Amino acid sequence: MKFTIQRDVFVQNIQHVSKAISSRATLPILTGIKIVAFDDGITLTGSDSDISIEAFIPAEDGDNSNVDIERPGAVVLQAKYFADIIKKLPESTVELTLNDQMVTKIRSGSSEFNLNGQDPDDFPRLPEVEEGSQFTLKTDLLKALIKQTAFAVSTAETRPILTGIHWGMESEKLMCTATDSHRLAMREAGVEESGDVEFTNVVIPGKSLTELSKILDDSEETVDVTVTDNQVLFKATNLLFLSRLLDGNYPATKNMIPSQSKTNIQVPAKQLMAAIERALLLSDGKNNVVNLKSLNENELEITSVTPEVGKVTESVSCDAFEGEELRISFNGKNIIDALRVIESQDVAIQFTGAMSPFIMRPADRDYMLHLFSPVRTY
């Protein structure tokens, strides 16, 4: 194997596949990056038990020449050293030459490294993705779906299934749901031409989707998604992203959404967020407790207390108010998290009493919903 490659392109793709490489891999060879040179380009592969990423660097990309391949071949190099070395090399191009002892010579300008490689045949093959449900998503939509749900997954290992995001597809609509059992985020998206693809209980680790979102190129138009029994494959032009699915049944969440409400309000998202953020400065304990009270038809009061420190009182004017008076406590940080991903001027909130979960959604759209549990004082 021998090729010369544009260093910046190489660095970027190495960083992408490194997202799948864990320093505590179960198989020692999985701490490495597999590099394969073909006649028409290079593939880089990184993998751990959860995620596998394969990036393809085409020899020619439009008018640009990325790689000049002299001899095809393959090797596995320690990701930890390799990534840092390539990043720090002095020139804009890098030459890699593999000798028959699996030693890889890396040259750039006046610099030369010799890295011991491992046999690429020892690197586990990416799992074959058998036939599964297939559909296509716009890249920006996929990123939005991830951003608007991934924050709500559970980080505790007590209920592992909740560390994932549930995907379900029905009548050309993809519904993404995440909850840590104190708050829940739901985002729905129309998927045209998904044909008769339908599935449920596809639970993708939240971490997988967050990593995917980081490496998906904005210039990319669409991503093909294939869902099988135990894995999901995202395929962009020069990228394959494979994640395992979580085992187990995701809890039923649809019936958790209250269908009736006692108090409905509409408030400007920015003001609400700023008021809660300030209230959180004096909130006590791990629950980030903030209290909300309706003063009259167009004014809300938000308060928070830490007995030894002090108290904060915020007033927020609301655009609309209907129903019963309101007095409720909740985790302010959870509301902030949701407000950050609601890209709307106004939010509508529906309450069903101080001891019941309440709903928040963008006032002008209904494809997104956030559910929160209140805090009880006893």
Next chain:
Amino acid sequence: MAGRIVMHVDMNSFYASVESADDPALQGKPLAIAGNAKKRKGIVVTASYEARRKGVKPPQPLWEAKKTCPDLLVREPRFDRYREISRQMFQLLLEYTPLVEPVSIDEGYLDMTTAGIRAPDIAASIQKRIMEELKLPCSIGVAPNKFLAKTASDMKKPLGITVLRKRDTKTLLWPLPCREMHGIGGKTAEKLARHHLHTIGDIAAADPDFLERVFGVSGRRMYERAHGNDDRPVDPEAAEQFKSVGHSRTLPKDASATEDILPVLKEMAYSLEKRMKKKHVYASGVQLTIRYADWTTVQRSARLQEPSSGWEPFYQMGRLLWEDYWSGAPVRLIGITGIDLVERGQAQKQLNLFSYKEDQETYEKEKLLNELNRQLGEGAVRRGYFKDSGYQ
């Protein structure tokens, strides 16, 4: 704090005395309370004075006690009964003054300043009534402060009444070895000895600044106590102003199996629930204490999902801690403590989206209860308990 009168009431070999009171056949006989009496493998936790006179020295293996005292009678402990009697004993003390500070299941302080010179007579009356009504012996110390009162009650057992004045310190306390001072344990005594301080008199004669340098605040305290000074008030709330509520139990025999530990843990979790509910507090965390047969002690704690006063979360968390941290070595003592306490009305819980309906029910019930109590007077209506489970 001039002119106070403090009493220390100390029940004499409490567990053994309760057993004798309940079973006249045991009276005046050498009696030992030990777990696993039948198997002869247990450890004597308490012994009657008759048994002590014949050489039984708790804590001691039962077989050894039997060897020194062949006619020793043995009973297994009944902790629920002891707690009940303890409650009655404190109830009786409260008839004399509201200023009763319980220290443990079998001892407490009373502030009897108002009694003036009648204090020794009142002490005699208390001792007589406890003997007549509960059939239990106790020793009482009467002194101007807690430290001297406790020292006094220790001087004559059983059934002693000892009046200790501050001026007695020199003659009665100073000749005693340091170890005899309450609050000085083996380690501290050793350290004192290294500085050539062997008697309480040595401490009294030492430079208080030197003591403070070597022992910190407790050095200063030792000095004050050696001079018979102690300005701690008798505080009925003292037991309430705590950062934790806990129970520990010396096992009747060293346990090496989880099955032997879990029932003890569960029973202590029940008592924990009762005490926390009585004090209107919730614990935010649980701490497990494991003392091994070689006396090495580990304490491990974990936070609860939300502040709680129910035995179940205590037990479950205690069990998890046990499973995670028990080394497998024989265990002598096990303890469970509710930590990071919050008062009622200050506890907060973020409801669970999957199970909030349970909380709604509790909330509705409590609202109803509060409403009824407001109308009928506080305490008119309370929640019931199922006797067997200890759970509401």
